[in-house]
Amino acid sequence: xxxxxxLEWIQNTWLSQAIREGGLPYPVIGGLHLLSIALFGxxxxxxxxxxxxxxxxxxxxxxxxxxxxxxxWLGFVVVTVTGILLVWSEPIRLYHSPSFWVKMVFFTLxxxxxxxxxxxxxxxxxxxxSQITGQAKLAAALSMILWAGLIVCGRLIAFDxxxxx
Amino acid sequence: xxxxxxxxxxxxGSEFDSNAPVLIKGKIAKIEWVNPHTWIHxxxxxxxxxxxxxxxxxxxPNTLLRRGVNKMTFPAGTDVIIDGYQARxxxxxxxxxxxxxxxxGRKIFLGSTGTGAPDPEKFPATAEPPK
Amino acid sequence: MVNNVLRWLVNSPxxxxxxxxxxxxxxxxxxxxxxxxxxxxxxxxxxxxxxxxxxxxxAPAExxxxxxRWTLLGIAMMLVTGFLMFSTDAVTYHNNPSFQFKMTCxxxxxxxxxxxxxxxxRPGAGPVGAKLTAGASLLLWSTVLAAGRMIxxx
Numbered sequence: 001x002x003x004x005x006x007l008e009w010i011q012n013t014w015l016s017q018a019i020r021e022g023g024l025p026y027p028v029i030g031g032l033h034l035l036s037i038a039l040f041g042x043x044x045x046x047x048x049x050x051x052x053x054x055x056x057x058x059x060x061x062x063x064x065x066x067x068x069x070x071x072x073w074l075g076f077v078v079v080t081v082t083g084i085l086l087v088w089s090e091p092i093r094l095y096h097s098p099s100f101w102v103k104m105v106f107f108t109l110x111x112x113x114x115x116x117x118x119x120x121x122x123x124x125x126x127x128x129x130s131q132i133t134g135q136a137k138l139a140a141a142l143s144m145i146l147w148a149g150l151i152v153c154g155r156l157i158a159f160d161x162x163x164x165x
Numbered sequence: 166x167x168x169x170x171x172x173x174x175x176x177x178g179s180e181f182d183s184n185a186p187v188l189i190k191g192k193i194a195k196i197e198w199v200n201p202h203t204w205i206h207x208x209x210x211x212x213x214x215x216x217x218x219x220x221x222x223x224x225x226p227n228t229l230l231r232r233g234v235n236k237m238t239f240p241a242g243t244d245v246i247i248d249g250y251q252a253r254x255x256x257x258x259x260x261x262x263x264x265x266x267x268x269x270g271r272k273i274f275l276g277s278t279g280t281g282a283p284d285p286e287k288f289p290a291t292a293e294p295p296k
Numbered sequence: 297m298v299n300n301v302l303r304w305l306v307n308s309p310x311x312x313x314x315x316x317x318x319x320x321x322x323x324x325x326x327x328x329x330x331x332x333x334x335x336x337x338x339x340x341x342x343x344x345x346x347x348x349x350x351x352x353x354x355a356p357a358e359x360x361x362x363x364x365r366w367t368l369l370g371i372a373m374m375l376v377t378g379f380l381m382f383s384t385d386a387v388t389y390h391n392n393p394s395f396q397f398k399m400t401c402x403x404x405x406x407x408x409x410x411x412x413x414x415x416x417x418r419p420g421a422g423p424v425g426a427k428l429t430a431g432a433s434l435l436l437w438s439t440v441l442a443a444g445r446m447i448x449x450x
Contacts, residue, residue, distance in 0.1 A: 019200070021236075023227035026200035031445040037329065038441055039434075042337010046366070056362045059354060067351045071344065089200070152326040158201070159322050201448070227449045277448055 007091040019089035026089065033082040037151065040075020043068045044147060051121075051132060051140035061132060062125035097160040103153035110146050113139070181222075181261040185251040189219050196239040200225050205239060205262065205275070207247055221249050221262035224277035234273055244268050249276075302386035311383045321384065328377040335370025336437045338363040339409070342417060346430035356426070360417040371406070394450045398443035405436040 010016055019025045049055035050064040087094055094100040114122065117139040121128070128136055191209030203223040210216050223229060226236075245267055249260040262275035305311060314320045342360050344350035351359055382389050389395045415421060416429035 021198050021200070021226060023225075023230050026225070027227065027445055027449040031442045034329065034332065034445060035438055035441055038332035038336035038437070039340045040337070041333035042335075042340055045333045045337060046341065046363075049366075055366060058358070058362065059351070063351065063353055067353070068341070071350060148326075148330060151329050152323075155322055155326045155329060159318075225449045231450060 003092055003095050007095055010088060010091045013088075015085075016089050016091070019085060026086075029082050029085050029089075033079060033086065036075045036078040036082065040072055040079070041147065043072050043075065045144065047072070048140035048144045051128070051136050053132060053137075061128040061136075065122075065125040065128075094157070097157050099153045099156035099160050103150060103157070106146055106149040106153060110143075110150070113142055113146060180252055181250045182253045182255070183250050185255060186248065187219075187251045187260050188246065188248040189221075190246045191219075191244075193239050193241050193243045193245055194218055195241055196236060198226055198236040200227075202277075203229060203275075205247065205265070207245060217258060219247075219258045219260065221247055221260050221265075221275070223262045223275035228277050229275065232273060238273075247275075298390070299387065302390055305383040305386040308383055310380060314380060314384050321381065324377050324380050328374060328381065331370050331373035331377060332441065333370075334366055335374055336441070338367045338370060339413075339433060339437060343430035343433050346416060346426045348427075355419060356417040356421075357419050360414075367409075389447070392447055392450065394443050394446040398440055398447070401436060401440045401443060405433075405440055408433065408436060 011020075019029065046055055047065055047068065050057075050059065050061055056064055087100075117135065120133065120135040121139045189207050189209050191207045194206040194208045196206070197204040203226060205221045205223060206218050207221065208216050208218050229235070245265050247262060247265045249262040251257070252259040264272055264274055266272045314324065341350060342356060342363060345352070345354070345356050345359050354362075412429055413433055416426045
């Protein structure tokens with residue numbers, strides 16, 4: 001199976017080679033990727049758990065959603081940037097990895113989820129302080145499933161025995 | 166002496182068969198010095214005179230660097246003996262590397278710990294060269 | 297003596313179970329990763345608060361009270377999945393320097409969490425001590441995670 005030529009171009013860049021062939025950059029970038037899941041993933045998780053009414057029930061919904069917002073964004077930036085660097089380091093291998101593509105589907109769904117639930121849930125969190133709507137609970141449940149899916153698929157990439165040579 | 170653990174954990178077990186040791190004598194065709202695993206391609210001559218190339222998966226560059234080797238330790242054309250565990254699909258000429266031995270006697274353990282590969286000291290392979 | 301225990305773990309019923317089906321180890325490892333978010337994530341929310349960031353309208357004591365059960369759940373998830381994974385290859389993990397370092401840091405982090413950290417979230421705890429505790433906590437848990445990542449790279 002031939003890959004799109006751009007992948008070979010990426011693979012030949014200095015950055016790609018440096019991460020792919022270096023000693024520490026690859027595990028450090030991977031470590032930061034995981035660290036952002038640990039430090040910031042929890043904030044996303046607890047926002048969802050609050051919307052479901054399972055955690056932090058004495059705190060106002062809007063407070064949980066809004067006060068951790070900048071940190072959740074920071075986490076999203078770190079996880080995405082490190083993810084891009086990991087992809088940049090071995091685009092051809094990942095092109096052949098089924099788990100990688102499933103993960104990208106989940107990632108797209110995360111974006112669609114944010115758009116779809118913005119009007120009813122995320123745009124105006126204060127509305128949920130008096131009553132958590134069914135839509136909000138659905139958004140939270142789907143969010144947890146999507147992020148779990150991202151994590152599982154990410155892990156499975158290492159188990160795809162895909163070889164290009 | 167206990168038999169090697171049933172290998173189905175981590176990346177090792179999903180790809181390689183700890184009950185299928187292999188040993189190859191040949192020349193290094195190329196080395197892929199890449200994360201997360203290095204790959205050493207070895208060209209060996211079969212009894213019928215034809216050649217074939219085997220791919221051996223080694224530890225990460227950092228793992229090998231810590232053992233005192235680098236990309237330059239494996240120039241193409243070098244005579245080596247390399248052993249390891251074959252891929253689960255026995256039709257594939259691919260294996261997880263254990264040790265590589267050079268003609269000057271240097272022996273280097275190429276595998277990684279913590280990936281599920283059998284402990285090299287505890288489970289020496291009684292490998293036959295492949296048919 | 298230690299090697300006998302390790303070998304027993306490798307041959308334990310759960311190790312055999314995990315080793316029998318290819319998908320079980322990655323499944324357990326995925327739960328371990330999700331556990332990061334539950335354990336370290338909940339601790340991070342409190343630590344951020346101790347540093348003066350995040351959920352500022354609540355007192356650290358209130359946040360800690362809210363999240364304590366989740367931190368415990370998260371730690372339980374990590375210890376159970378960690379133990380299961382360790383069992384499958386106990387001898388090699390035991391001998392892996394990054395794993396050894398991780399276990400040392402983990403023990404320090406756990407003791408720290410249930411002693412000094414508990415005191416730092418109480419009302420009336422000194423602000424400087426609270427900030428140092430939060431910083432140390434974040435550093436310790438990050439190191440545990442980093443050492444875990446490095447297991448396959450040493």
